[in-house]
Amino acid sequence: MLMTWPDIVPVRNMSNPPRETACMIRRFLITVLFVMLNLMPTAVPTAHSAPLLMVSNGMSLDAAVRQARQQTGGRILSAETVQRNGKRLHRIKVLLPDGTVRIMTFNAG
Incomplete structure (x- = not known):
């Protein structure tokens, strides 16, 4: 005699469990x-995710690119000069060796 699933496991009414x-x-x-x-990531920014402001008395975009490459050892993805809060800044995006x-x-001066 072949037994099927309902015959093997009795089904209880779970609408009102004990x-x-x-x-x-x-x-x-x-x-x-x-x-x-505990598995959720925290909202604290890491060193790689927060923009890093390098203070100097103004420099060219090329000098800023060279300095970013020297400090990180990474590959430059983009470089531009922007205005933020009335200040000229060089914004450089770098791909780090670890992939971040x-x-x-x-400071552009």
Whole structure:
């Protein structure tokens, strides 16, 4: 005689689970919540994600690019001069050897 799934495993009405089952489910959900909260990345910016402002008494864009390349050992992705809060800044995007991108900012004078 071949037994099918409903014959092997008795099905209980779970619309009103017993008290122990409800406590187990609650404990399981709380544990899952704590694990998920611990696995979430924090909102604290890392050194690679925050723009880095290099203070100097003004420099050319080429000099800023050279300095960014020397400091990081990375590959320059883009370089531009921008105006921010009334100041001229050189904004340089660098691909670091570990594969992350860093945006460096130098005072353009």
